[in-house]
Amino acid sequence: IPTAGVVGLLPMVTYFFLVVAMYAFLGNFLFALLSRTSVSPKHKSTQALTTIIAAVAGISYFLIQSYYRDMLAELATLADADNRQTLMRESYNAIGQYRYMDWAVTTPLLLLKMVSFLRVKLHEIKRPLAIMLLADFFMILTGYIGEQQVGFDNEVLAGPKLIWGAVSTVGYIIIPFTLYKLWKQYADRALPKEQQAYRLMALTTVTFWGVYPIGYILTVFAIDTNWIHITFSIADLINKVGVGLVAYWAGRETVKYAP
């Protein structure tokens, strides 16, 4: 593995964050697995969702950091700073795509986890839930297609990429609207702690989830893509590990009002 002496500091710090995120998801996975029995019975399946999300994210980061390391090795063979920047930008499109495959599975599960704090039976909200999950998958798939709008040398095709991004945003908008509708309709069934957890988690879909479309747009400009890797890694930790901890605490606080 190269070091900053050869490839520069920022790529090494990026690599650091990618490996740290992988370890954090491993920890998240084990914690969710081992703390299953500390939450109220109703929230055991919530813990199962956290376990699955952490496992998928962990494997995804394993792949991402390993391709990133291969890229670093190639980077070390390039002497010219311009060539290096080109390699990093172009490899970003290849490496970044692994995030979308992760999201295709983990974002629907994150939404299910949020909804599980409302104490509604899933068949009561079949329609809005199905629409939200489909909108979410649509958002990820069209975003992936947009990410693939690159030329033969992996240069981003700005026009098509932004159009696909706009298409994807249609799916995105449906998510917070549906969560808000469900909140207004069913909030009073939940315990105060559960309401608080739902509010906090649903809020991330309009705050920390917003980091991803911003990063998507920034790739169109001449930004150093390592910054996007670092930001996405931190956002992933908040959206997955952070939300997982909120769910755990709320699940533990409600133990005394079982089930």
Next chain:
Amino acid sequence: IPTAGVVGLLPMVTYFFLVVAMYAFLGNFLFALLSRTSVSPKHKSTQALTTIIAAVAGISYFLIQSYYRDMLAELATLADADNRQTLMRESYNAIGQYRYMDWAVTTPLLLLKMVSFLRVKLHEIKRPLAIMLLADFFMILTGYIGEQQVGFDNEVLAGPKLIWGAVSTVGYIIIPFTLYKLWKQYADRALPKEQQAYRLMALTTVTFWGVYPIGYILTVFAIDTNWIHITFSIADLINKVGVGLVAYWAGRETVKYAP
């Protein structure tokens, strides 16, 4: 890893679905494992079947996506569109065969899972069950042999392939007939929720299972085989994860009428 700029969009979307399916089976595996204790005692072994099916499918998709990625790398070295199409068609026969090895184990388990909702002792239905499982294995093995009817350059030999397909179909037809016979004979022993689950699951053998023979036939024509990969991945998710969730819900609903 290549991107659409080099190999085109459809192969990349195919790769996306293969990796997403792999993650989904990992999630399915963990969920079935962690929710064992939430179903009625009688259906614990059903959850075990779901766990096994998901594990085999997950490993199978790991292999398929990794061979597919190697194929993409080779695709990136070909400049001519015709040559690319040829490589994809020819590699399909090599990569697609891994599905049959998965099916040889998972389809008998899927059938056992369905039957487990009828509340019959297995030795009561020894004969029809054995015939159905043998017919199923016969269907997969002869289908695999049919899939191997290719020339030295991996070109499909249409005639022999279709003949083996017809042979395989004989095994296929036995499956829904047996399931229907068992239903008529034993349905009244099952709880309403179990009847509903059985009906839903047995119906997939004549609906979503039908996708596979159609895909088999289509390989004989000049179709882009990536569409078959995508369709099979979605069908696999419905037939394995979807049916697994149906079994889970039915198993959970019957907890109050234990065992």
